[in-house]
Amino acid sequence: MIKLMVIMGTRPNFVKCAPLFWRLNDYPDDFELVTVHTGQHYDFSMRDAFFDDFQFPPIDYDLKVGSGTHGVQTGRMLQELDSVLLAEKPDLVLVPGDTNSALAGALAAYKLHMPNGHIEAGMREYTWRPEEMNKLVADHCADFCFCPIPRAVENLRRENIPDNRIFLTGDITYDTFKIAVTQGFYNADVPKKYDLKSGQYALLTMHRAETVDDTQILAEIVMALTSLEMPMIFPVHPRTEKRLKEFALWSKLEAAHQIRLLEPIGYRDFLGLVLNAQLVMTDSSGVLKEAFYARVPCVVIDETTEYDEIFDLGCGVLAGREAKGIIEAVDYMITSKPAPRQADDTIFGNGDAAGKMLDIIRKALS
Numbered sequence: 001m002i003k004l005m006v007i008m009g010t011r012p013n014f015v016k017c018a019p020l021f022w023r024l025n026d027y028p029d030d031f032e033l034v035t036v037h038t039g040q041h042y043d044f045s046m047r048d049a050f051f052d053d054f055q056f057p058p059i060d061y062d063l064k065v066g067s068g069t070h071g072v073q074t075g076r077m078l079q080e081l082d083s084v085l086l087a088e089k090p091d092l093v094l095v096p097g098d099t100n101s102a103l104a105g106a107l108a109a110y111k112l113h114m115p116n117g118h119i120e121a122g123m124r125e126y127t128w129r130p131e132e133m134n135k136l137v138a139d140h141c142a143d144f145c146f147c148p149i150p151r152a153v154e155n156l157r158r159e160n161i162p163d164n165r166i167f168l169t170g171d172i173t174y175d176t177f178k179i180a181v182t183q184g185f186y187n188a189d190v191p192k193k194y195d196l197k198s199g200q201y202a203l204l205t206m207h208r209a210e211t212v213d214d215t216q217i218l219a220e221i222v223m224a225l226t227s228l229e230m231p232m233i234f235p236v237h238p239r240t241e242k243r244l245k246e247f248a249l250w251s252k253l254e255a256a257h258q259i260r261l262l263e264p265i266g267y268r269d270f271l272g273l274v275l276n277a278q279l280v281m282t283d284s285s286g287v288l289k290e291a292f293y294a295r296v297p298c299v300v301i302d303e304t305t306e307y308d309e310i311f312d313l314g315c316g317v318l319a320g321r322e323a324k325g326i327i328e329a330v331d332y333m334i335t336s337k338p339a340p341r342q343a344d345d346t347i348f349g350n351g352d353a354a355g356k357m358l359d360i361i362r363k364a365l366s
């Protein structure tokens with residue numbers, strides 16, 4: 001039996017862990033699973049809603065670190081993780097993504113000289129963002145770098161990570177999407193719940209610190225959103241709501257008749273909204289990928305993103321963060337419709353990244 005410890009903490013981490021947990025059911029004699037939730041995301045809608053939607057196994061260790069500055073949050077995680085790792089002595093620690101929880105999990109395992117693996121390894125934006133350093137450190141701590149796309153492999157080779165640590169598995173969020181769609185694991189009629197017509201609305205998300213923490217940037221974005229005519233639905237991340245209120249922009253969105261503001265929503269409702277949208281607007285790489293898998297055009301409100309491949313396939317456009325650029329990008333994706341529905345999605349694998357990871361781990365550790 002291989003004792004596999006999975007350390008996660010945020011919404012996108014849960015999306016990346018779900019297929020792994022489902023796939024582990026096929027290997028009952030090979031793996032023993034231990035789950036750790038750092039507590040980075042703790043609101044019901046940011047955590048339990050996902051655990052319920054994905055039918056997660058029980059969480060073995062809930063570290064309850066909560067919010068704080070990056071240093072405090074990551075430091076608390078490291079402190080708590082040491083005792084969990086020493087008590088459990090896992091054969092392998094797995095961390096998904098680029099969050100502070102991934103950084104802490106990888107670093108804690110590395111310092112204790114415990115084998116560890118990074119899911120979604122090798123992605124780089126080559127610009128300053130907290131996540132850039134998180135994923136770089138997680139990759140350099142890892143014995144198993146599970147890469148979602150071929151470019152990630154090239155990035156790791158350029159950083160002199162040895163080939164025997166690099167594995168191209170495909171993107172695990174494609175597993176989540178594919179399983180959810182083929183098994184009807186989403187709420188298809190969710191647009192109706194919000195008085196929206198299928199194919200006639202935009203789904204908006206934004207939460208990145210670089211997008212929402214600066215008054216001027218956020219004001220520009222709000223200016224663009226309020227000047228667009230199309231119906232829009234916007235599940236608002238707690239960080240974003242806080243900033244919009246602080247910068248007196250929340251009331252502008254509330255006053256815009258075409259914009260519907262929501263609390264954060266679970267995966268089933270969210271996927272239902274993606275699948276039926278005319279357009280997705282986001283600053284999240286994860287949501288960009290979901291839009292791509294669903295073949296819904298996407299406008300990325302950001303200066304860079306992790307997955308330029310999607311733009312090369314004509315399925316999305318990088319809009320920047322200025323009102324003019326956002327309005328033009330929306331117009332381009334809606335009116336020019338640059339052939340988004342014929343894209344080749346094999347760059348993200350075949351939808352069984354989780355199975356490939358488990359096979360690699362089994363072969364290496366049995």
Ligand code: UD1
Pocket residue numbers: 010011012040041042043046067068098099100101130131207208209237238239242
């Ligand atoms: C984190 C990740 C980001 C990921 C995002 C997904 C890092 C550095 N960032 O950003 O990469 O895309 O998760 O959502 O790890 N808050 C709540 N309730 C919660 C969680 C957060 O109210 O359950 C509020 C708090 O005010 C908190 C703020 O949101 O201070 C930011 O939360 P935090 O986890 O620090 O970062 P995210 O912005 O969620």
